Amino acid sequence: MEPNVFNQIANQYDTEERIQLARRILEKLNPTLSLGTKKTLLDFGCGTGLLGIxxxxxxxxxxxxxxxxxxxxVLQSKIKANGIENTKTMAVGDLAGSNVLPVxxxxxxxxxxxxxxxxxxxxFLYRLIRPGGKLFLVDFDKNEKVSHPKVHNGFDQKTLRELFLKIGFRNVSSSTILEEKKVFMNEDASLFLLVAEK
Ligand SMILES: C[S@@+](CC[C@H](N)C(=O)[O-])C[C@H]1O[C@@H](n2cnc3c(N)ncnc32)[C@H](O)[C@@H]1O
Incomplete structure (x- = not known):
């Protein structure tokens, strides 16, 4: 089995650049989230929790x-250090049998x-959300300067919106939210936010 690259970089993941990028993503994300509510959020592919914490x-x-x-x-040690109590942390394989669903x-x-x-x-993610719930996707716009055998070189927003609609989501919208220097495999890149309702 190939080593998980994120296992190898996890302890060095929280660089100043990644912390600042997460802050800028959160600024754009926050107005679209259901703030002040009593809802559950699944941070899928949470990493060290730069957004989710x-x-x-x-x-x-x-x-x-x-x-x-x-x-x-790394995430769990941050949760503990900050005394945060309203979290659950689990591997992908444990999600299906857990009592957190639907989120x-x-x-x-x-x-x-x-x-x-x-x-x-x-x-897979569609099935985890309750009817009326939402998915928030942040990723890179398609970027022809990037090429890597294991990583998509971003996504075309229109193609992705159509895919979400085909899967069953409704009220699917997206827009570019950030333009960043040397952020995607050391190339300048833009990021988009897609919001979809189940
Ligand atoms: C670039 S990091 C992003 C972390 C975090 N979401 C953020 O924005 O700071 C990508 C994360 O996705 C996780 N990941 C990659 N493939 C995954 C998969 N198939 N299922 C769950 N997590 C995955 C990696 O382990 C890593 O923690």
């Missing part, structure tokens, strides 16, 4: 899921580009 203040519960055990370890909202930030099968990943 600040969001714990705004949700009844945040469920953190990742397929890197070391990312989850109200899902956040998928900078994760879809790492998953080879886009359609089946979105279908």
């Amino acid at each position: 600040p969001l714990t203040a705004q949700y009844k519960e945040v469920v953190f899921v990742d397929d890197s055990a070391v990312m989850l370890e 109200d909202e899902i956040l998928l930030s900078l994760v879809l580009l790492h998953i080879p099968e886009t359609e089946s990943a979105i279908q």
Whole structure:
């Protein structure tokens, strides 16, 4: 089995650049989230929780899921150090049998580009949301300057919106939210936010 690259970088993941990028994403994301409500959020591919940890203040519960055990370890030590109590943390494989489903909202930030099968990943997530719930997707716009055998070089927003509609989501909207220098495999890139309702 190939080593999980995120296990290898987890302890060095929180660089100043990534912390600042997460802050800028949160600024754009926040107005679209159901703030002040008593909802549950699933942060899928949560990494070290750069987005999900600040969001714990705004949700009844945040469920953190990742397929890197070391990312989850780093996340858990941050949750403990900050005395945060309204969280659950689990591996992807434990999600189906857990009692956290269905969730109200899902956040998928900078994760879809790492998953080879886009359609089946979105279908999987669709099944985890309660009817009326929402999915928030943050990722890179298609970027021809980027080429990597294991990473999508971003996504075309229109193609992705059509895929979400085909899967069953409604009220699907998206827009570019950030333009960043040397952020995607060391190339300048833009990021979009897609919001979809089940
Ligand atoms: C670039 S990091 C983004 C972390 C976080 N969402 C953020 O925006 O700061 C990508 C994360 O997705 C996780 N990941 C990649 N493929 C995954 C999969 N198939 N299922 C769950 N997590 C996955 C990685 O382990 C990593 O923690």
